[in-house]
Amino acid sequence: MNNSQTIQIIGAGLCGSLLALRLGQRGFNVEVFEKRPDLRKVDLSAGRSINLAFSNRGIKAMNLVGLQHKVKPLCIPMYGRMLHDLEGNTTLSPYSGRENEYINSISRNDLNALLLEEAEALANVTIHFNHKCTAVDFENTSSTFYKYENKTEYSRKADVIIGTDGAGSVLRKSYYLGKKFLFSFSQDYLTHGYKELTILPKENGDYKTFKNALHIWGRDAFMLIALPNLDGSFTVTLFLNYDDGEYNFNNLTSENQVRAFFSTYFKDALELMPNLVEDFFKNPTSPLGTVKCSPWHYKGNTLLLGDAAHAIVPFYGQGMNASFEDITEFDALLDKEYNNWESLFKAFESSRKKDTDAIADLAIDNFHEMKGHVNQAIFREKRNLEMAFEKTFPDLYASKYALVTFNENIGYRQAMLRGRAQDKAILNMLADGDITMPLNITDRTWLEETLKQVQIETDNILEEDRVAKNMHH
Amino acid sequence: MNNSQTIQIIGAGLCGSLLALRLGQRGFNVEVFEKRPDLRKVDLSAGRSINLAFSNRGIKAMNLVGLQHKVKPLCIPMYGRMLHDLEGNTTLSPYSGRENEYINSISRNDLNALLLEEAEALANVTIHFNHKCTAVDFENTSSTFYKYENKTEYSRKADVIIGTDGAGSVLRKSYYLGKKFLFSFSQDYLTHGYKELTILPKENGDYKTFKNALHIWGRDAFMLIALPNLDGSFTVTLFLNYDDGEYNFNNLTSENQVRAFFSTYFKDALELMPNLVEDFFKNPTSPLGTVKCSPWHYKGNTLLLGDAAHAIVPFYGQGMNASFEDITEFDALLDKEYNNWESLFKAFESSRKKDTDAIADLAIDNFHEMKGHVNQAIFREKRNLEMAFEKTFPDLYASKYALVTFNENIGYRQAMLRGRAQDKAILNMLADGDITMPLNITDRTWLEETLKQVQIETDNILEEDRVAKNMHH
Numbered sequence: 001m002n003n004s005q006t007i008q009i010i011g012a013g014l015c016g017s018l019l020a021l022r023l024g025q026r027g028f029n030v031e032v033f034e035k036r037p038d039l040r041k042v043d044l045s046a047g048r049s050i051n052l053a054f055s056n057r058g059i060k061a062m063n064l065v066g067l068q069h070k071v072k073p074l075c076i077p078m079y080g081r082m083l084h085d086l087e088g089n090t091t092l093s094p095y096s097g098r099e100n101e102y103i104n105s106i107s108r109n110d111l112n113a114l115l116l117e118e119a120e121a122l123a124n125v126t127i128h129f130n131h132k133c134t135a136v137d138f139e140n141t142s143s144t145f146y147k148y149e150n151k152t153e154y155s156r157k158a159d160v161i162i163g164t165d166g167a168g169s170v171l172r173k174s175y176y177l178g179k180k181f182l183f184s185f186s187q188d189y190l191t192h193g194y195k196e197l198t199i200l201p202k203e204n205g206d207y208k209t210f211k212n213a214l215h216i217w218g219r220d221a222f223m224l225i226a227l228p229n230l231d232g233s234f235t236v237t238l239f240l241n242y243d244d245g246e247y248n249f250n251n252l253t254s255e256n257q258v259r260a261f262f263s264t265y266f267k268d269a270l271e272l273m274p275n276l277v278e279d280f281f282k283n284p285t286s287p288l289g290t291v292k293c294s295p296w297h298y299k300g301n302t303l304l305l306g307d308a309a310h311a312i313v314p315f316y317g318q319g320m321n322a323s324f325e326d327i328t329e330f331d332a333l334l335d336k337e338y339n340n341w342e343s344l345f346k347a348f349e350s351s352r353k354k355d356t357d358a359i360a361d362l363a364i365d366n367f368h369e370m371k372g373h374v375n376q377a378i379f380r381e382k383r384n385l386e387m388a389f390e391k392t393f394p395d396l397y398a399s400k401y402a403l404v405t406f407n408e409n410i411g412y413r414q415a416m417l418r419g420r421a422q423d424k425a426i427l428n429m430l431a432d433g434d435i436t437m438p439l440n441i442t443d444r445t446w447l448e449e450t451l452k453q454v455q456i457e458t459d460n461i462l463e464e465d466r467v468a469k470n471m472h473h
Numbered sequence: 474m475n476n477s478q479t480i481q482i483i484g485a486g487l488c489g490s491l492l493a494l495r496l497g498q499r500g501f502n503v504e505v506f507e508k509r510p511d512l513r514k515v516d517l518s519a520g521r522s523i524n525l526a527f528s529n530r531g532i533k534a535m536n537l538v539g540l541q542h543k544v545k546p547l548c549i550p551m552y553g554r555m556l557h558d559l560e561g562n563t564t565l566s567p568y569s570g571r572e573n574e575y576i577n578s579i580s581r582n583d584l585n586a587l588l589l590e591e592a593e594a595l596a597n598v599t600i601h602f603n604h605k606c607t608a609v610d611f612e613n614t615s616s617t618f619y620k621y622e623n624k625t626e627y628s629r630k631a632d633v634i635i636g637t638d639g640a641g642s643v644l645r646k647s648y649y650l651g652k653k654f655l656f657s658f659s660q661d662y663l664t665h666g667y668k669e670l671t672i673l674p675k676e677n678g679d680y681k682t683f684k685n686a687l688h689i690w691g692r693d694a695f696m697l698i699a700l701p702n703l704d705g706s707f708t709v710t711l712f713l714n715y716d717d718g719e720y721n722f723n724n725l726t727s728e729n730q731v732r733a734f735f736s737t738y739f740k741d742a743l744e745l746m747p748n749l750v751e752d753f754f755k756n757p758t759s760p761l762g763t764v765k766c767s768p769w770h771y772k773g774n775t776l777l778l779g780d781a782a783h784a785i786v787p788f789y790g791q792g793m794n795a796s797f798e799d800i801t802e803f804d805a806l807l808d809k810e811y812n813n814w815e816s817l818f819k820a821f822e823s824s825r826k827k828d829t830d831a832i833a834d835l836a837i838d839n840f841h842e843m844k845g846h847v848n849q850a851i852f853r854e855k856r857n858l859e860m861a862f863e864k865t866f867p868d869l870y871a872s873k874y875a876l877v878t879f880n881e882n883i884g885y886r887q888a889m890l891r892g893r894a895q896d897k898a899i900l901n902m903l904a905d906g907d908i909t910m911p912l913n914i915t916d917r918t919w920l921e922e923t924l925k926q927v928q929i930e931t932d933n934i935l936e937e938d939r940v941a942k943n944m945h946h
Contacts, residue, residue: 182715182760186659242655287655376943424941429942467904468897470849 003027007092008143010133010160011035011165014108015306015323017127019064019164022331024125031158032125033145035132040113050196050235051227053078053214053317054106056408061324064331070114073335075104076228080246082213083375088268092213093383096399101406103214103317105227113252136161136174137296160341161302164323167291169308175298183293190288190313190367192222193249194239197220197279199272201232208272209234214317216370217266221245223371224266239288239371247287288313290360296349300341303348305330310356315366316404317321322412326352358413362404381437382426388441389451397451417462425457474807474814476500481631483606483616484508484638487581488779488796490588492602494538495804496912497595504631505598506618507541508605513586523669523698523708526551526790527579528686529881534797543587549701550578555686556848561741565686569872570863574879576687576790578700601666608802609634611771627874633814634775635728637796640764648771656766663840665695666722667712670752672745674705681745682707687790689843690739694718695862697739709742712761712844722758748875763787763833769822770930773814776821778803783829788839789877791832795885799825831886832896854910855899861914870924890935898930 007023009016012034020032036046054075079102080094095102113214119125130148142157163171175183197207201468207228209215210461215234226234241248247261257276262270270276292312297303306323329352338344369379389397400419403410429435434453438446474620480496482489485507493505527548535541552566552575568575592598603621610616615630634642648656672681680701682688688699688707695714699707716723720734728750735743743749764784770776779796802825811817842852862870873892876883907926911919 182660182662182762184661184762186657186661186765188657188659189655199588289655289657292659378943420941424937428937428940464897464901467901468893470851470900 001338005029005395006031008033008156008161010136010143010161010163010171011043011117011169011308012127012129013164013166013306013307014110014112014115014320015138015166015326016162016164016418017112017119017329018061018065018327019162019305020127020322021115021119021122022327024119024122025065025126026331026334030119030125031121031145031156032119032127033131033133033156034127034129036129038116038127038129039109040116050109051105051107051229052097052111052320053227054104054111055204055317055405057318057325057328058321058390060408061328064328065118067114067118070118071106071111074106074110074230076106076230077104078227079212080214081210081370082210082215084215084217084266084268085375086219086265086267089092090210092210093246093380094387096402096406097387097392098394098402098406098426099188101402103405105214105229108320110230131156133165133170136163136171136302138174138302139180141301160300163302163304163308164306166307167289171302172291172293172304172308175293175304181295181298183295185259185293186291187235187359188290190364192239192241192367193285193287193308194314195249195280195285196283197236197238197273199226199236199269200275205232207232207234213243217269218371218375219265220372220375222247222265224269225370226269234290236273239367241440242285252280254442255281261390290364292357294353296353297342297345300343300345301342303345310353310360312356312363313367314363315370316359316363318363318404318412322356322359325408326356336345355376355412358411359404362400362412362416378427378430381430382423384441385426385437385450388447389454392442392444392447393451418458421458421461421465422454424461428455429457474811474817478502478632479504479748480881481616481629481634483609483636483644484642484651484781485585485589485600485602486637486639486779487588487779487793488639488799489635489637490585490592490799491534491538491797491804492635493598493600493776494588494595495800496594497592497598498538498809499804500597503592503595503598504629505592505600505601506604506616506629509601509602511600511602512582513589518746523582524578524580524702526700527577527584528790528878530791530798530801531794531817533881534801537801538591540587540591543577543591544584547579547583547703549579549703550575550685551578551687551700552685553687554843555683555688557688557690557739557775558848559692559738559740563683565683566853567860569876569879570860570865571867571879574875576878578687579700579791580702583703590769606638609636609644610773611644611647611651611775612653614774623928628791633773634783636775636777638731639780640762640784642777643765644775645764645777645781648766648777649717654768654771656764656768659764661763663837664717664773665712665714665840666758667710667762667787668709668722668753668758669756670709670746670749672699672707672709672742673748676704680707686785688742690742691844691848692738693845693848695720695738697742698843698861709746712840715758725753728754730793731846765830765833767822767826769820769826770815773816776814776818778849783826783832783833785829785836787836788843789832789836791836791877791885795829795832798829798881799829800863828885831884831889832877835885835889835892851900851903854903855896857914858899858908858910858923861920865915865917865920866924891933894931894934894938895927897934898927902926902930 003026006029009020009032012032020030024030035438062071079094083093085092103420104242134146135144141161142155143161144153144155145202146153196450202208211228217224226236228234243250252258258277258280290313296309305326312319330348333344333348364396386399400423403415403419435450474501479502482493482505493503497503499767503652506622535544553565556564556566583765593600605620605713606616607619608617615628616634617626620628636642649658675681684701690697696712699709714721725731731750731753763786769782778799785792806817806821859872871880873896876888876892908923
C-alpha cells in the first residue's frame with residue numbers, strides 16, 4: 001500500500017503503540033489518539049493487570065520491530081507452574097521438557113512505555129494523549145475526539161482508521177450501533193471476576209518466594225496466581241465467583257471474612273501478604289470477558305485489531321501475545337500486492353479470525369485446567385508423560401501448551417486442533433490402561449513405543465473428526 | 474407461585490400468546506402488549522415466514538393447553554425431504570423409518586390467531602394491540618408503551634414482566650444497554666440471507682407438486698426449499714449468500730439475472746413459478762441470525778422467553794417448537810415449590826439454556842446438511858442405513874434427526890450429543906470400510922449385527938469425549 005497515506009490509530013495501549021511503531025517504520029503518516037494521559041508521566045496502573053505473560057508470539061513481533069534486545073531486560077523467565085497445595089507444599093510443573101522453552105513475566109507499563117518511546121522517536125508518528133474517541137464515522141473515515149485539556153470536541157479524518165482501543169472499543173461499538181451492515185458480535189462473561197493483590201519484596205529487596213515460576217493455588221472453584229515483578233514483588237490475582245460458593249466476591253465484605261478465606265485456602269500465600277486486607281478492599285473487582293466479532297473492518301476505511309477485535313480471558317497468558325501476532329500478520333500482508341485496503345483487510349480477517357477464535361476458546365479451557373485439573377492424578381500423569389516425550393524427543397513431540405505458547409510458526413487453531421487431539425489420546429489411553437506409567441519414565445525404549453502409539457491415536461482422532469466434520473463443519 | 478399476581482407479557486406472537494393462554498389457564502392476571510395490530514383483522518405477513526415446521530415438541534405444548542384437536546386441521550404432514558436435482562429428478566428421503574414420525578407445515582398466522590382467540594376468551598387475560606414497548610425498567614418491573622392510536626406513551630407496572638418479543642427483544646436490549654449486571658450476549662449472522670417466494674395453486678386449486686413433503690433444491694453454496702400451505706400453494710424460500718459466489722443477493726438486480734439463475738439451478742421450480750420475478754423484487758431479503766444471551770432474567774422481576782432469549786436459524790424447523798417447549802418447561806416449574814420468582818427463573822435458565830444453545834448449534838449444522846450433504850454418497854448411505862435401523866428395530870434406534878424432532882422427552886442437548894456421536898460412528902465406519910452396504914439392506918441379521926457395532930462405537934465416542942472433556946469441558 002502507498003505509504004504516503006495517513007493512518008489514524010485509536011488507542012495507544014500495547015497493541016496501538018506497537019502498530020504505530022511498525023507503520024511508522026514502514027513510512028506511513030501515523031496519528032495516534034489515546035484517551036489516557038501519557039503513562040510515562042503518570043501512574044495509571046490503579047491495581048489492574050500490572051504484569052503479563054510474554055512468550056514466543058509476542059517476541060516474534062519484537063523481532064519484527066527490532067526491539068528484542070531492549071525488551072529482554074524487562075523479562076523475568078518463568079520456567080513452570082509452581083503448584084501450591086492446601087498445606088503449602090509446592091511442586092514445580094515445567095512448561096516444557098525443552099530447556100529453552102519458558103514464558104516471561106513483564107510489566108505492562110514498562111513494555112508500553114518502551115513502545116511509545118520508540119514510536120514517538122519517528123518523525124512520521126505523532127501521539128496525542130488525553131484525547132478520548134467518542135465516535136467513529138466509518139462511512140467517512142473520520143473520528144470525533146474529546147480533548148480533556150480544554151474540554152472541546154473535534155473531528156479528524158484519515159485515509160484509514162485502525163481501532164486498537166481494547167475490549168471496550170469505541171470503533172467496535174460504532175459498528176454495532178450503526179446498524180449499516182450485519183455485524184456479528186458476542187460478549188461472554190465468566191461467572192468469576194478477578195482482583196489484584198500484592199506480595200511485597202523482603203526488606204532487603206529479595207523475592208519472598210521462588211522468583212522464576214508462575215505460582216498457582218488451584219482450588220477447583222477458585223484460584224490464586226502470582227507473577228514476579230522486577231522490583232522483588234509479585235502481582236497476585238484472585239479469581240473467584242461473584243456470587244456462588246461459600247466464599248465469593250459478593251459476600252467477602254469484612255476483614256475477618258477475607259482473612260478466614262485466605263487462611264483456609266491460601267495459608268502459605270497469606271503469610272507472604274501482611275498487606276492482604278488493605279489491598280483487597282482498595283483494589284477493584286473486575287469481570288472476565290471474551291469478545292468476538294465479525295467483520296473486523298468496514299470496507300477499506302476502518303479495521304479493528306487486538307482486544308478491540310478479540311478480547312480474551314487471561315488464562316493462557318496469550319492476550320498480549322495474540323495482539324502482537326495480529327501486527328506481525330498484518331505487517332506480512334503489507335508486503336503483498338493488494339489493490340486496496342478493503343481486500344487487504346478482508347484477507348487479514350479471513351486468515352486471522354480462526355486463530356483468534358481458537359485462542360479465545362483455549363483460554364477458557366485453561367481456566368478450568370489451572371484451577372482444578374492440574375491437581376488431578378490423571379492430568380499429572382499426562383503432564384509427566386508429555387515432559388518426558390519433550391525431553392527425550394525434543395523434535396518429535398510438543399504438548400498443547402507448547403504448540404500454543406512456543407510454536408509461533410503454527411497458528412492457534414492448528415495448535416488447538418492437534419493439542420486437543422493429543423490430550424484426548426493420552427487421557428483415554430491412560431483411562432483405558434493402554435498406557436501404564438512405568439516406575440522409570442525415562443526408559444527410552446518404552447517412551448519411544450508409547451510416543452508412537454500416542455501419535456497413531458492422535459492421527460486417528462483427527463481423521464475421525466475430519467470425516468464427521470463434513471456433516472457438521 | 475401465587476396466582477393473584479399480575480404477569481405482563483411483551484409480545485403476542487406465537488410464544489407470547491401461548492404463554493398468555495397457559496398462565497391464564499393457571500389463574501394469573503395476564504396483561505399482554507403487542508406492537509402490531511391484531512393479526513386476526515389485518516394481513517401482516519408481508520412476505521415473511523408464512524409457514525413453519527411444527528413437530529413433537531410443539532405438539533406437546535398444544536396438549537398442555539388442550540388445543541391438540543384444534544391445531545390438527547391446520548397441519549399438513551410432510552413425511553420427508555423431496556430432493557430435487559439439477560435435472561429436476563426427485564427422490565423422497567423420509568424423516569424417519571417409523572411411519573408415525575413426520576413433521577407438519579402450519580401457517581404462522583393461523584396458529585397465532587388460534588392462540589390469541591383462546592387466550593382472549595379467558596376473563597383474566599387482556600391483550601392490547603398497537604402497543605409498542607419502548608423500554609423496560611427491570612429494576613422497578615415497569616414497561617413503557619407507545620400507543621400508535623393516540624400517539625401517547627405510558628408506563629405499566631406488574632409483579633413480573635416476561636419478554637416474548639422475539640429476536641429484536643426490547644427487554645433484552647434493556648439488559649444490554651442498562652449495564653447494571655454482567656450480561657453475556659451474542660448475535661451471529663450467517664453470510665446467507667433469505668427471500669420468500671410462492672408456488673401458486675393450479676387453477677383448480679390443486680397443488681402443483683407433491684404436497685406431503687418439504688421440497689429441497691440443495692446446491693451446496695445455496696438452496697431453495699418449499700413447504701405446502703392449506704390453500705394449495707407452497708411457500709418457497711431461497712437461501713443465498715449476500716455477496717459471495719457467481720449469483721448472490723447483491724448482484725441479482727435484473728429480471729434477466731433472476732431468470733438465468735433459476736433456469737440454471739432450479740429449472741423445475743422455475744416452471745412452477747411464473748410469478749417468480751415479481752415475487753423476487755417485491756419481497757424483502759432478510760438476514761439469518763442466532764441470538765444467545767445470559768442471564769435471561771433480572772432477579773425475580775423480568776424474564777426472557779422464546780426467540781427473545783434464543784433466536785435460531787430456521788434449518789432444523791425447531792424455532793417455534795423450541796419456544797413452545799420453553800413454555801412446557803416453564804409451566805412444569807410452576808408446579809414445584811419455589812419461594813420466589815427469582816429462584817424459579819434461575820432454575821428454569823439453568824436447566825433450559827443448555828438445550829436452547831444446543832438447538833441453535835444444530836440448526837446451523839443442518840444448514841450445511843440441507844444445502845450440500847444430502848447430495849453426497851456417504852451421507853445418503855448413512856441415511857439409508859438409519860432408515861433401515863428405524864424401520865426394522867423401531868425401539869432400538871433413533872437418528873439424530875429423530876432424536877431432535879420426534880423425541881420430545883429427550884432434551885435438545887442430549888439429542889445433540891448422542892446424535893452427533895452416532896453420525897460420527899456411522900460415517901467413520903463407512904469411510905473405513907467397517908460397514909459395507911449389502912445389496913439387500915433389509916437383511917435382518919446383517920442389520921442387527923451392524924446396529925450392534927454402531928451402538929458400541931457410539932458409546933465409545935461418547936466415553937472418549939467424556940474423558941477428554943474433563944480437561945476442556
